[in-house]
Amino acid sequence: MKKLILKSALYFFLILILLEVLVRIFHLGKDTPARFVDEHEVEKWVPNQNGFSVTGNRRQNFSEYNINNSGYNSYREFNPTKNKIEVALVGDSFIEGFHQDYYNSIGKKIENKLPNIEVYEYGYAGYDFADQLHLVHSYKEQFQLIDHIVLGIKFSNDLDRGAYNVVYSRLALESPKNRLLKKSKLLVYCKSIGILDPPQELIYRFISLFKSKQKFTTKSDEEISRIKKEKEKQYLTNFESLISTYGYDKERYTLLLDSRITSPVFLSYLEKNNFNYIDFADTFEATNRPTTLIYDRHWNNHGRQLIASAITEYLSKKEFQKPKP
Amino acid sequence: MLFNSLDFFIFLSVVFIIYWFIFYKNIKIQNSFILLASYLFYGMWDWRFLFLILASTIVDFFVGQTIHHSTSDKTRKAWLWVSVIFNVGLLGFFKYYNFFIGSWVDFISILGYDLKSTWTLQIILPVGISFYTFQTMSYSLDIYYKRLTPTKDFIAFATFVSFFPQLVAGPIERASNLLSQITTKRIFNYNQSSEGLKLILWGLFKKVVIADSIAPIVDDIFANYTQYPASTLVLGVSLFSFQVYGDFSGYSDIAIGTAKLFGIELMSNFKFPIFSRNVAEYWQRWHVSLSTWFRHYVYIPLGGSRVSKLKSVRNIIIIFLVSGFWHGANWTFIVWGGVHAAFYIPVFLMGRNRIYMNNVVAENRWFPTITEISQILLTFALVTFSRVFFRSESITDAFGFLQQIFTNFTYDTYQHPLGYRMIDYFILLALFVVYEFKIRRDERSPFKFKSKVVRFVMYTLVILGMLLFFDDNIDRSFIYFQF
Numbered sequence: 001m002k003k004l005i006l007k008s009a010l011y012f013f014l015i016l017i018l019l020e021v022l023v024r025i026f027h028l029g030k031d032t033p034a035r036f037v038d039e040h041e042v043e044k045w046v047p048n049q050n051g052f053s054v055t056g057n058r059r060q061n062f063s064e065y066n067i068n069n070s071g072y073n074s075y076r077e078f079n080p081t082k083n084k085i086e087v088a089l090v091g092d093s094f095i096e097g098f099h100q101d102y103y104n105s106i107g108k109k110i111e112n113k114l115p116n117i118e119v120y121e122y123g124y125a126g127y128d129f130a131d132q133l134h135l136v137h138s139y140k141e142q143f144q145l146i147d148h149i150v151l152g153i154k155f156s157n158d159l160d161r162g163a164y165n166v167v168y169s170r171l172a173l174e175s176p177k178n179r180l181l182k183k184s185k186l187l188v189y190c191k192s193i194g195i196l197d198p199p200q201e202l203i204y205r206f207i208s209l210f211k212s213k214q215k216f217t218t219k220s221d222e223e224i225s226r227i228k229k230e231k232e233k234q235y236l237t238n239f240e241s242l243i244s245t246y247g248y249d250k251e252r253y254t255l256l257l258d259s260r261i262t263s264p265v266f267l268s269y270l271e272k273n274n275f276n277y278i279d280f281a282d283t284f285e286a287t288n289r290p291t292t293l294i295y296d297r298h299w300n301n302h303g304r305q306l307i308a309s310a311i312t313e314y315l316s317k318k319e320f321q322k323p324k325p
Numbered sequence: 326m327l328f329n330s331l332d333f334f335i336f337l338s339v340v341f342i343i344y345w346f347i348f349y350k351n352i353k354i355q356n357s358f359i360l361l362a363s364y365l366f367y368g369m370w371d372w373r374f375l376f377l378i379l380a381s382t383i384v385d386f387f388v389g390q391t392i393h394h395s396t397s398d399k400t401r402k403a404w405l406w407v408s409v410i411f412n413v414g415l416l417g418f419f420k421y422y423n424f425f426i427g428s429w430v431d432f433i434s435i436l437g438y439d440l441k442s443t444w445t446l447q448i449i450l451p452v453g454i455s456f457y458t459f460q461t462m463s464y465s466l467d468i469y470y471k472r473l474t475p476t477k478d479f480i481a482f483a484t485f486v487s488f489f490p491q492l493v494a495g496p497i498e499r500a501s502n503l504l505s506q507i508t509t510k511r512i513f514n515y516n517q518s519s520e521g522l523k524l525i526l527w528g529l530f531k532k533v534v535i536a537d538s539i540a541p542i543v544d545d546i547f548a549n550y551t552q553y554p555a556s557t558l559v560l561g562v563s564l565f566s567f568q569v570y571g572d573f574s575g576y577s578d579i580a581i582g583t584a585k586l587f588g589i590e591l592m593s594n595f596k597f598p599i600f601s602r603n604v605a606e607y608w609q610r611w612h613v614s615l616s617t618w619f620r621h622y623v624y625i626p627l628g629g630s631r632v633s634k635l636k637s638v639r640n641i642i643i644i645f646l647v648s649g650f651w652h653g654a655n656w657t658f659i660v661w662g663g664v665h666a667a668f669y670i671p672v673f674l675m676g677r678n679r680i681y682m683n684n685v686v687a688e689n690r691w692f693p694t695i696t697e698i699s700q701i702l703l704t705f706a707l708v709t710f711s712r713v714f715f716r717s718e719s720i721t722d723a724f725g726f727l728q729q730i731f732t733n734f735t736y737d738t739y740q741h742p743l744g745y746r747m748i749d750y751f752i753l754l755a756l757f758v759v760y761e762f763k764i765r766r767d768e769r770s771p772f773k774f775k776s777k778v779v780r781f782v783m784y785t786l787v788i789l790g791m792l793l794f795f796d797d798n799i800d801r802s803f804i805y806f807q808f
Contacts, residue, residue: 001345001346001513001515003515004515004518004519007519008522011781011784014781015781015784015785015788018781018782018785019785019788019789019792022785022789023792028792028793057792057793057794057795057796058745058746058749058793058794060744060745060746189792190792193792193795193796193797194795194797195792195795195797197797198330198331199331202331202332202335290744294743294744294745
């Protein structure tokens, strides 16, 4: 019996080591760049890192990222000047684009279509509208040189708060324990494909045995509608609060949104108050090819191509003052 | 509690440790503990159905004793009928009641009467009922045929009926094999336990990597068969052959491996049926415990092949139809059985039904001959054809599927419904077939390599395969649980 247990434990340990080696050889697990909060309290990636982002098992999506000197995933450095035309794309992981090679990003796709424009992608996973305006405000000298700023906004996600503060829960991912765990590519891979969910669920189930059970109440349709209206109202208040805090240049700023998932109340507010926005709902609706990845809801190459086209079309109608002779 | 769940492995570890460390001295306590664990294992699905197992156990325990002690043939037969009627009655009620009512209503409507199907009931099929009822019945039948002396130990008998590794989907054991082991003191055997762990690993691979990864493709093709060309439908049913094999043989391997951990040897249920050279050999290698059951308790009592050719053919048709019906209360399974009878009878009439009984393909060679490869491919094609009926929801769907193959005889590249690369699956299946061919001589030793290093690499690759093909979103229950 002892022999069986000891030998099984030994085999288990050796197999884990060999699996770790194999996962590294075939690069099945994703690399995770380090993040930090800079002197302006802006959360971003530690500059000048690169690696590979992997999604799904069997490397269903494999792409290279490159964090530039400014702390964002881009093939170019951000050096805005008065005599060039620059456009900034500011947003969350959808703009960040770890799901596609950095040299084929949305910004690069736009530049391919509009060669006289430089596109700076300030994308960071988890950025909401407060993060975005805080960033633009904190680096206002730089952003003032940029001719146009496109801000990605998802009404139901990005307006949860009306004031900016550092999101420490996100920074907890940088804790020594988490950084140590991420050193094991096998663990990172197993977590990404959901194989570690059952043990976690088991632990939660075990803990819940000792917790008092909460009564589950179903909400009536009226109540759901009331809560939804209250939330919409709150989001709108947050939007107004943020733009009054940080300022919002309606001439230079444009929102990028999907009207299919945006409240009509917010859309009519934007219309009424002359906020410019790019709505990519129709473009996505018209295509019969998938626009998102298999393993998550981020845009795939086709989706990102459509986004780039929508932005390009919008920008080509703009009359930029630069370059100056 | 599924064999491929974390809950099961925690349960197994706890039961294993208590079984060998605490109760190893007293066999009665050991059996009582295994019985309790088995009831707990089964009760996790639905504790109410434990009463059915208990009822079946009590009836057959009592019937076995009575048959044994009766001297009159009439009384013995009468008590045997009690067991058969009780067990078949349980099956009839829980599994076939709605089928009979539905078929009766359909028949009456053909005659022009409109009989509303108001007598159908909302009955849940108790998991494993087809397996444990057949197992308990075999006990009474063996005592009736004087092949077995009944046990006086009720706990041992109840453990035989509900032994958790094989309770829900077999192998369907005969008392002469399993009960005799339960009543004998078990001593921990390192080699046996080690073999058990290897079988569990290989079974998990077949389930997680082969069966579960293919499942979404098969589901998609069968659900949308009207929209696909012949090439895709042929792909779908061929993949289903691998799916059902991986699923059921994977389950059996885990069951046999788990039993080994408790010092019990269960019979082999699958002996590499994908390398069968004719349909008769296929049935000697596929779901062996069920085929054996039908041969012993239906085919031979009907006269088997020792009667006239005509009667033998009748007997073959009967066992295949009954076997089909055993799988499910649907005409699709009966037609599936009928199709197999139609494939088997020519082999039987040519006297080729027993020629491959004691050997495997390329027994003493590295590679099969061209003739053997052709035979294997033909058998695979025939068996796969029959699976159209096995997999389809209804007879209409099955014929619609076949009609689509012949009327839309075109080729088109198939795209995975979730967008995955199809080439991954083709490479996986090719490697799987090659590996199965390599180990084809011994179904109970999937990692039989002299070199420890090779064995270790194989374990790692098998686990890596599971990591590569694991999909959290797939329904991971076993196909044969529905039977």
